[in-house]
Amino acid sequence: MKKMLPDMKRRRLLTAAGLTTIGAVGWGLKPSADGAPHNPYFQRLSAALKRHGMATPTLVIDRQAMLANAKTILGHIDNRMQLRLVVKSLPSLPLLDVLRHQTKTDRLMLFSLPQLQKTAHGKCDILLGKPMPIAAAAEFYRGNPSSDFVPDKQLQWLIDSPERLAQYRDLARGQNLQCLVNFEIDVGLHRGGINSQRMLQDMLAILKSEPRLRLSGLMGYDAHITKIPNLPGLQTQAREHARALYASYASTVLAALGNDGMSKYGGAPTFNAAGSPTYRLYDGKGIENELSVGSAMLKASDFDTPLLADLVPAVFIATPVLKTPEQFMMPFGVEWTGNAARMWDANQRKSYFIYGGNWLADPCSPSGLHPSGLYGTSSNQQVLLGSGAQQLRVDDIVFFRPRQSEAVLLQFGDIAVFDGENISEMWAPMPATA
Numbered sequence: 001m002k003k004m005l006p007d008m009k010r011r012r013l014l015t016a017a018g019l020t021t022i023g024a025v026g027w028g029l030k031p032s033a034d035g036a037p038h039n040p041y042f043q044r045l046s047a048a049l050k051r052h053g054m055a056t057p058t059l060v061i062d063r064q065a066m067l068a069n070a071k072t073i074l075g076h077i078d079n080r081m082q083l084r085l086v087v088k089s090l091p092s093l094p095l096l097d098v099l100r101h102q103t104k105t106d107r108l109m110l111f112s113l114p115q116l117q118k119t120a121h122g123k124c125d126i127l128l129g130k131p132m133p134i135a136a137a138a139e140f141y142r143g144n145p146s147s148d149f150v151p152d153k154q155l156q157w158l159i160d161s162p163e164r165l166a167q168y169r170d171l172a173r174g175q176n177l178q179c180l181v182n183f184e185i186d187v188g189l190h191r192g193g194i195n196s197q198r199m200l201q202d203m204l205a206i207l208k209s210e211p212r213l214r215l216s217g218l219m220g221y222d223a224h225i226t227k228i229p230n231l232p233g234l235q236t237q238a239r240e241h242a243r244a245l246y247a248s249y250a251s252t253v254l255a256a257l258g259n260d261g262m263s264k265y266g267g268a269p270t271f272n273a274a275g276s277p278t279y280r281l282y283d284g285k286g287i288e289n290e291l292s293v294g295s296a297m298l299k300a301s302d303f304d305t306p307l308l309a310d311l312v313p314a315v316f317i318a319t320p321v322l323k324t325p326e327q328f329m330m331p332f333g334v335e336w337t338g339n340a341a342r343m344w345d346a347n348q349r350k351s352y353f354i355y356g357g358n359w360l361a362d363p364c365s366p367s368g369l370h371p372s373g374l375y376g377t378s379s380n381q382q383v384l385l386g387s388g389a390q391q392l393r394v395d396d397i398v399f400f401r402p403r404q405s406e407a408v409l410l411q412f413g414d415i416a417v418f419d420g421e422n423i424s425e426m427w428a429p430m431p432a433t434a
C-alpha cells in the first residue's frame with residue numbers, strides 16, 4: 001500500500017504531462033487567421049463591374065490577359081505548326097472572333113452539333129474533335145449549311161471506326177454529298193479511335209471504294225501524357241509512344257493515298273495533335289502539323305500546370321455578397337458544431353452568403369475564403385467562410401476562378417469583358433446545349 005501511492009501519483013503526473021503536451025501540440029496545429037481584402041486588381045475589377053451595373057452573378061473575361069495568353073501561345077508554337085482553336089472551350093462567337101483575329105487562324109475544332117451549326121459560316125476550316133453520330137451529320141446537311149460555307153471543303157468529320165465510316169459512306173451516297181473525313185487515331189489515351197494498322201487498312205479500303213469520301217488527315221489526342229503519374233520516365237515514354245504511333249499511322253495513309261490524295265484543296269493534310277495540357281510538348285519536328293488549343297487561352301485553374309506556367313488567369317466569376325452575419329452559425333439543433341468550428345479555426349469565424357454558388361469554380365478574391373465543410377452547399381445562396389480579414393460588406397463582390405471554361409462559360413448569360421479599367425463589351429455565349 002505504501003508503495004502504491006507514489007506509483008499512482010507518478011501515473012497521474014505522467015497523464016497530466018501527456019495531456020498538456022497533446023494540448024500544446026494541438027494548439028500548435030490550430031489554424032491561424034488568414035485572408036485580406038481585394039488586391040488592387042480585384043478592386044479595379046469590382047469597381048468596373050459596379051459602374052457597369054452588375055446585378056447578378058457574371059462571368060468576366062480579362063481581355064488583355066486573354067490576348068497576352070494568345071501571344072504567349074503563338075510564341076510557343078513559333079510558326080512551326082498551325083494553331084487550331086478549340087471552340088468548346090471558348091464557346092462564344094465574339095470571343096472566337098477576337099482570338100481568330102489575334103492568332104490569325106481560321107482553323108476551329110468543334111464538338112457539338114449546335115455549336116457546329118452556329119460556327120459553320122464564312123471562311124473557316126472546321127475539324128470535329130469527336131465523332132458525330134450519323135444522325136447529327138444528317139441533321140447538319142438537312143439544316144441547309146449557310147451559303148458562304150462549303151462543307152465539301154471546309155468541314156472534316158471525325159471518324160473513329162470502320163462501322164462509322166460505312167455510315168458516312170451511305171449518307172454521302174444517299175444524298176450525293178462530297179464528305180471530308182479525318183481519322184481519329186488512338187495514340188495512347190484509349191478513348192477510342194483507330195488502334196491497329198489492320199483497322200486502318202479496313203478503313204482505307206472503305207474510303208477507296210467511295211469517291212464521295214476524301215481523307216483529309218488524322219487526329220491523335222494525347223491528354224494522358226501529362227495526366228498519368230509522373231513516375232521516372234513514364235511521361236516521356238508515353239510521349240515517345242504517342243509520337244511513334246502517330247508517325248506510323250501517318251506513313252500508312254500517306255503511302256496509300258499520297259500527300260495530294262489527302263490534301264483538301266492543294267494544302268497539306270491535317271495531322272492534328274495535342275490540346276492545352278500538351279501542346280508545349282511539340283517542336284514541329286514530327287509529322288504532326290497542327291496543334292489544338294482552347295482552354296489555355298483563358299487558363300481556368302485545371303490548367304495551372306508547370307507547362308502552362310507562363311500563362312495568366314483570364315476568366316473569373318463575379319457575384320454579389322447578399323448577407324454578412326455577425327459570425328458563422330450552424331442551423332438550430334447543431335449550433336454547437338459551428339461554435340466548435342469557430343473556436344478551433346479562426347478562418348471559420350465569419351460567414352458570407354453569396355448570390356448563387358456551387359459552380360465548377362473556387363473562390364479567389366478576397367483571399368482566404370472557402371466553402372464550409374459543415375454547412376451544406378447551395379446553388380442558390382452558397383456560404384463562404386473566412387476570418388473576417390476580407391472586410392466584405394453586403395453588395396460587395398466576391399470572385400471565383402472557374403476550374404474549366406467549357407461548361408462554365410455557358411452558365412451566366414452575356415460575358416462581361418474587362419479592358420483593364422471598364423467593362424467595355426458584353427459577349428453572348430453559345431447556347432447551353434450538348
Ligand SMILES: Cc1ncc(COP(=O)(O)O)c(C=O)c1O
Nearest residue numbers: 086089221275276292293294295
Ligand atoms: C480531340 C481534342 N483535342 C484537343 C482538346 C483540347 O482542348 P483544350 O485546349 O480546350 O484543353 C480536346 C479536349 O477535350 C480534345 O478532346
